[in-house]
Amino acid sequence: MKTYILSAGVVIVRGRPEDPRYLLLRAFQYWDFPKGVVEAGEEPLAAAQREVLEETALTNLMFRWGKGYQETPPYGVGKIARYYVAESLDGEVHLPINPLLGRPEHDEFRWVTFEEADRLLGPRLRPILNWADWLVTRERQDG
Template identity: 30%
Template sequence: MTQQTTDARPGIAAAIVVHEGRVLMVRRRVSEGQLSWQFPAGEVEPGEEGEAAAVRETQEETGLTVEAVKLLGERVHPKTGRLMSYTACQVLEGTAYVSDAEELAELAWVAHGEIPRYVPYGLYEPVQEYLDAILNSG
């Protein structure tokens, strides 16, 4: 009855945090294959919605308090095989810093034109469309 017959691991929720014309990206201490720079993200806990997990993971990893704006989409990630959800978030308060130094090496606020340098293999299409719209409008 489950959709995840090949992978029983919990899904991953990613937060797409845009603030002052830039998107927040983090670099993990341990890369998942090609995935070095990515959005704040982590496993969805039992009974937790993806949007709530994205907000919680952003707080845990970067110290930022954010709120979910809208779910941008879900997919099975082509590189990791994990079920991913992507949630657009806005900053409520705080200044981003590496709050979880065991997990993160650094973070960056990335301008629209710099995204391909951080993510050369491209972004999930609904995320790219959202960033194109929100970062080009400001």
């Protein structure tokens, strides 16, 4: 049985269910949601929240759609990324300096619509976006 490196992250959303915005981060030419490697002994959800803080300075995430998650298929050198969905009601995003790199981990951030995210994200992350958007917008459909 192959062992994978697990990363955990959060699809962060703001706005009303009929007009949500998703937070994307860019490193080089690659867009992703905030995420990072789960450390030994760390719960994946705690790792996801830590990574959001380290990469965006956002706190006070509300997991209003529960603590379910979706994972990507294996990629790179044996990695799997697990994503949760949370709402961020307040706080300004900024890209803190990573002390190991001496610079921020990401070059840019954007709050984008589903359509913009669908264009920017690669094929590995589109199913994650689709799942998150379904969770967020079904309130509109159910209501």
